[in-house]
Amino acid sequence: MTKNKSELLYNQLSKTRFQIIAPLLFITILGYFIFIGVIAFSPSIFGQLITGLNISIGILLGFLLILLIFFITLIYVYLANKKLQPLIEKIKND
């Protein structure tokens, strides 16, 4: 491959990586600070019970946030292996 082509691949890698990382990072930080923010500014929201159950909204959302955090790592690795790794291998073979 020519020098130019590997430079194009590298640019594509940087761009793709940014497109994958930015939204995931944004969701992580936003989700967490909304959670902490509610606790700091308006804790009573989290104290409300889910209709018909003796489980609070805070506990439900806390558990969901744990799941979300796990799924973010899962999604990143899935996308990185599928979209980034082939580009990295191509650049390496150059």
Added chain:
Amino acid sequence: MIEFFIENIAISMFIIFVGLTLYITYWASKRTKTAKSFYTAGGEITGFQNGLAISGDFMSAASFLGISGLVYLTGFDGLIYSIGFLVGWPIILLLIAEPLRNLGKYSFADVASFRLKQKPIRLLAACGSLFTVILYLIAQMVGAGKLIEILFGLPYYAAVLIVGGLMILYVTFGGMLATTWVQIIKAVLLLFGASLISILVLSKFDFNLNLFFIEATNIHSNGIDILAPGGLISDPISAISLGLALMFGTAGLPHILMRFFTVKDAVQARKSVVYATGFIGYFYILTFIIGFGAIILVSQNPLYLDDLGGLIGKNNMAAIHLAHAVGGEVLLGFISAVAFATILAVVSGLTLAGASAISHDLYANVFNHNKTNEKKEMQVSKIATIALGLLAIFLGIIFESQNVAFMVGLAFAIAASTNFPILLLSIYWKNLTTRGAVIGGSAGLLTAIILVILGPVVWVDVFNNSQPIFPYKYPALFSMSITFFGIWFFSINDKSKEANQVKSKFKAQFFRSQTGIGIDKAIKH
């Protein structure tokens, strides 16, 4: 023999664990001949194994007993810590893990000094690492001594000596390979034990979470309020400050960062974070169930209460008592042995990270620049291991009756205010200069320490003053701001020749951090 085993199940289980781990150490010692194998287990740990080991580093006795104890005491508030500890993982995965693996060799200072000037940066990184490690070590040692005193009836100093002694053996002879396998075995045991307790608790409610929480709110004196945020965080500044320390502190803990050098490449590094996040998240859900289970099954049972109506051994024993309540002597013995094993595994990882800061960063690259070889460096790291082990024993005994609750919090604040910003900006910010990193990083380190000393947890709780000089418990919002501002300000105003050199090396470094190309070439400083 069998009778002894049944009567002394905790001690028997513990002896089996120690026997097994010492055998692993012997096995590992034959494979630990080079500095690379000592620091990184030869880079041959798989992503899955590393994920387990990382989760083991995180599931310390403090987080197992401490968080379940906090849930037992306050209900919902325990979840704030769990989620804070967990949310650091996507940050590490998305921003740090792969560049760290692609640029570094043994410690995160390798990455920070990739283009910056070796001596000052390594000196600062080593200070940040050692502060974090030693504060963490003291908290673990004191906790260990007290826990073992209660569980096994051993005197405090004997417990501290046993922990310190075994840890020195594991790390000195078995290096990272033994430390990793001790951590993996313990992680599996702890996940199994915590799962078993949770299943036994929930089985009493036919696995109906609603009935489970109804029973807990009926029993707890705060009733329905335990399902809502309580007084752990009362003002927005504290909330944001604690949030920042937990979220970014994880990405600056040297014993966690070091684990990314034990895998083959960035692909495995990535994988290990997914496994680790899964295990840790699952574990925190279990600690929540265990805390609530203890409210139901322990808080009203006279067997577990002292004369004043509190838990025997205080709130951190909630999980231990619950093990007895649902599984009798056998499960109590098993969980006690696992708690002991947990402490051993965590202090070993911490000590290895501290030893590598001393030998790899300070000795080999600061004080003895270019005059050392790998063999000498490994000798120094073994001496450093023994010295750190003795120091941990010594400090563990000195701090026996001190309040050490602030130490882990301070360790996270320092990690978030010094280690993390330097690592992050050295990977991603082209205009970072040595002067900026050193001034900003040191300022953040000092700010974190000073604000904790002047704040409520030390100024009031330790020094017994009536009013804190600095009103907030958590300094990270202030110390991190100072670090980032300091680094930015002194970098952009750095017009030295060296600054231009550093900037000119960024493009090549970034290429390598993103692709891993050039990683096989020996890094010679």
